[in-house]
Amino acid sequence: MNEFLIPSSQPLGPVKAGHLAWRSPSNIAIVKYWGKFGRQIPANPSLSMTLEDSFTETHLFYKPAGSGEDPIRYFFNNERSPSFEDRVVHFIEGVREYFPFIEKLELEFHSKNSFPHSAGLASSASSMSSIALCLVSLEQDLYKRFSDKQFFLKASFIARMASGSACRSVYPCFAAWGRSDGIPDSTDAYAIACERFDPVFATFHDDIVIVSSDEKAISSSSGHALMNEHPFAESRYAQAKANARELFQVLKNGDLKRFGEIAETEAMTIHALMMSSSPGYTLLLPNTLSILHKVRVFRKETGLPVYFSLDAGPNPHILYPAHIKDSVSAFIRTDIQPLAENGVIIHDHCGMGPVQLQ
Ligand code: PMV
DSSP states (O other), rough: GGGGGGOOTOOOOOOEEEEEEEEEEEEEEEEEOOEEEETTSSSOOOOOOOEEEEEEEEEEEESOSSSSSSEEEEEEETTTTOOOOOHHHHHHTGGGGGGGGGGGGEEEEEESSSOOOOOOOOOOOHHHHHHHHHHHHHHHHHHHOOOOOHHHHHHHHHHHOOGGGOOOOOSSSSEEEEHHHHHHHOOOOSSSOOOOHHHHHTTEEEEESSOOSOOOHHHHHHHHHOOOOOOOHHHHHHHHHHHHHHHHHHHHHOHHHHHHHHHHHHHHHHHHHTTTTTSOEEEEEEHHHHHHHHHHHHHHOOOHHHHHHHHSSOOOEEEEEEGGGHHHHHHHIIIGGSSGGEEEEEEEEBBBOEEEEE
16 A cells, blocks of 8 residues: 555655664454455455453564674564564564565564463464564654554554554454445454444453363364355345444444344354365364353343453454443352353453554
């Protein structure tokens, strides 16, 4: 997209060595992105809640090129991580046209997550968005050409190239990605903030129950690819479009019941799509199903607005507003925690978006 290219009328002088850092959160899609084409173009719009405490912190150290070392280096938890480094190098190569100044520099990234590596949580949204924020921040330091709004649009656009879901992590509370008739200014190119929502949604908790911390047997990329030949693809995309449009309204009108119905339908649908693709696969585990069942029974018995979502894995996200926290905490402790691996539950909530660190 031309608006994100640096105009050649803005030449760059010599760059001194420096450092900057961003903390960027993960997010949970309420309406899911599942299926893509071309260069990370989503097959349907998605809408997510940004988390607060599940984040990646990335420090970028840069200096003029020429030391003879690899020009892009990536460390995770203070150790050079070749597999992740390959991914980061590939990503940066792919967005080089948007950061021509990189040619003159060496970049060294140091990342760490707030959640344990083996928590079974997909960390690509937080890690890739934190890297994208560092790159755009460096551009901003060098060229000073963005307003706040433009800064986050470019960060989202760049993050999308690394991992689709990462493009939604650069905003507080709720974000939408993918063109939707019902969401003004929405686009496939980057995510936008959903700025108008009933305050109840900003109080939402997300308790992530770790049923299994094993690495996923099938990557999201393979899952997206299986949608290309999926017999239900077209009706799925139509359903997601309708759900995104409706959820955007639901956020504004505060209809908790519809929020929950959409969240649960979406969670079950992407797993149904995985199970019915060719070849099919199942990420849900017996304890996942027990937990989903218990949430539904608890809701029915108490009438409380507690819902679940799922990412591409077996670990349920239990979603509820803060005003029912006491009742839900007791239920989670007695009924849900025994089903978690080693009793691990990550208590997170609707978050305020990325933060630049000193
Ligand atoms: O961003 P990716 O390519 O890892 O895909 C993420 C897909 C889901 O997490 C299952 C849904 C979503 O919208 O985040």
